[in-house]
Amino acid sequence: MDADSPARPVALVTGAGRTTNIAAATARTLAARGFDVAFTYYRAYDARMPWGTEEGAARALHAAVTSHGARALGVESDLADPDAPARLLAAVHERLGPVTALVLAHCESVDSGLLDTALDSFDRHFAVNTRAAWLLMREYALRFPGPHGSGRIIALTSDHTAHNLPYGASKGALDRITLAAAAELGERGISANALNPGPVDTGWMSPDLARRLREATPLGRLGTPQDCAELIAFLCSPQGGWVNGQLISSNGGLS
Template structure:
C-alpha cells in the first residue's frame, strides 16, 4: 500500500495558470489561493473590461494578487488578455512558460457573462461571442498547454462548466450552449492527452455566491440546497485543487458536480 502520509505542499515545484481570476469573490480567486497554499507558483489571467461591464464591476488586480500571495509562498504573477482574440490563448500560455520555465496545471475558470437571451432573442453574433470565449479559447488554451508539457505524468487540466446537462438555464441559451460544450468535449480531450501524462476533467460548481445574485434570488435558490445556503467559492475550489494533485492522477475524462445536493425543479 502507498504511503498515506499527507504532504502539506503537494504542488511544490509546480506552476499553474488560472484564467478568469479577477475578483476576490470569485471561484478563480479561491482556487488560486488553494493551489498556492499547496505550494504552486501561479500566473493569474484576467480581463478587467469584462468585469467593468458587469453589475459587480472590476476590481484592482493588486487586491487579488495580495490575497492569493497571502495564502502561500513563492511566485504569483498576473497577465491580462481578451480571450475572444484567436491568438490570446497561445500568448498567455507562452507567457507562463517564459516567466516560470514550465507549466503543469491549467485551470480554465474564465467565462463570458451577459449579452444572452432566449432562443427567440438569439442572434449569430451572441452565439459567436460566447463560443469564442467559453469554448474556443478553452480548447486553444488546452492545445497550447499540451504542446509545451514535457513530463510523462502530472499534467492537469480542469474546465469549469455549469451543469447544463442537469437542467435548463432559462434565458441563457448562448452561455448554456458554450459552457455545455466543455462538458461534452471533456472525455474526448482527455482521451487524446492521456498518453501525454495529462488528465482532463470538468467541474460543475453549481450555484455559487460570487456576489451576482439579487437578494430575492439568493433566498429562493438557497432553499434548494439541503444545507440552506448557496455554494461558496471555496467549495468547488477544494475539489479543483485536489484534481491538480497526484492523488487525482487516476481521475480523467470526468464531469464532476460539486453542488452540495442542489435540488432542481
C-alpha cells in the first residue's frame, strides 16, 4: 500500500480452515472490497471431521487475500480455550491494527441428538460456538476505535435442532448474544447481526441430502459460500450500516 493511500479497515474472519468454506469466501471477498483481513483456522477440528484437513489452506487463503492488495494474517486458534479470543485480538491489533469488522464463521458441529449427546461434546459446542463468540465480541468492542457507526459484527447461525442438538442449541444462544450486542454496543458505534446461510454444501453433505435440499428450495439449487460472502460484504459496507439487530435468513427460500 502506498504511504499516501488511506488505511484499509481490518476485518477478522474466524473459521477459515478450508479454502472452500464460507469463512474463506468471506475473507477473499472482503479483501477485494478494500479490507485488510485476518483469519483463523484450527486444523485439529478439520482432522476429526469427515472432510479432513486441507493441507496448505492457510497459505492459499493468505495468497488470495494479498492478491487484492490487502494485508493478511492467518492465526491458528483453538477457540475452546477461553484465553484464545483476547490473544487473537491482541495479535491482529499488533500486526494489522484495530478491527473494524468481526465475522464469526467458526463452529463446532458434531451431529448427535437429545438422547445420545455426550456431556463433553455438549460443553465443547457451547465453548466454541457460544462462549468464544461472546468473548470475541467483548474483546472486539473494548478495542474498537471508531469512527462511530463503522463497527460491524456478523455471526453465522443455524436453525438446526433435531439430531444436531448441541450445535443447534449453541447457535440459538449465539443468536441471543448477537441481539444483545446490537442493543448494548450501539453506543460504541457497532452494529450486530446474525446470518443464517441456509443449505450451503462445503463438503459436509451426502449426495442424498444435497439432492433433497435442492428439491426443497424454490430456486432448485444449494447456496454457495460466495452467496453468503456477498451478503456479509454488504453488511460490512457503509451501505449496510442501518441493518442492525437482525436474524437474517439467506437460504434461497428454503424456510
